[in-house]
Amino acid sequence: MRIAFFGVRGKVGAVLVAGLESQGHDVLDMRDIAPDDCDAAVDFTRPDAVDANVDRCLAARVPAVIGTTGFDVDALDARAKAAGVPCFHAPNFAYGAVLMMRFAEEAAKVFPQAEIVELHGEAKRDAPSGTAKATAARMGTDPIIHSVRLPGLVAHQEVIFGGPGETLTIRHDTTSREAFVPGVLLALGRVRDLPPGLTVGLDALL
Ligand code: NAP
Secondary structure, rough: OEEEOOOOHHHHHHHHHHHHHHHHEEEEEOOOOOOOOOOEEEEEEOOOOOOHHHHHHHHHHOOOEEOOOOOOOHHHHHHHHHOOOOOEEEOOOOOHHHHHHHHHHHHOOOOOEEEEEEEEEEOOOOOOHHHHHHHHHHOOOOEEHHHHEEOOOOOOEEEEEOOOEEEEEEEEOOHHHHHHHHHHHHHHHHHHHOOEEEEHHHHHHO
């Protein structure tokens, strides 16, 4: 595939570009050219850049896979629907994080009292993380979310459930950004077959 990439020099972008190219994809830096002739686009940039980037893709009718977090999901869904273009966003492209969210949803049915601790590197701009917000929404019990930003961290989350005489902790650790490559490849393979608008969450593709 010919892939328009926004954020090629970012911490995640650099790892993804290597991963996509190793699978034979042609990756183009969207800071230099327009997405017009591309099969799909990928955006791993920053919350205040993603809207303009995706709008360029919608104008060129190029489906976009969005990894950037902290943007207005409903507004982007409306614009993609109006343009008739399928887009996909996962707050977390790591398969283990998707399973963590699924298990937390299950545990919340038994343990209504829980809190989420999400930990990321100090450069992460949004808080709470998109993964923590998505986990809380799926649990449906309005858990308190604690955000930690420190050097040395990549992306980690604990969901701690408390009941009489016991606790249950579900934890996921992303130790390398390579964890996002399989999920992004899956989304790129499927995005063009999705309905117009923004499909959210890797669960929808697994
Ligand atoms: P990062 O290292 O700061 O990289 C962001 C990159 O985007 C930088 O290279 C920056 O270039 C570039 N950029 C900024 N504005 C741009 C624009 N308008 N057009 C094209 N490129 C632009 O951040 P990161 O750690 O890679 O994370 C990027 C985003 O992905 C964040 O929102 C993060 O929360 C999210 N994320 C999502 C997942 C997931 O699974 N969904 C996983 C990890 C991270 P300059 O430095 O030259 O400005």
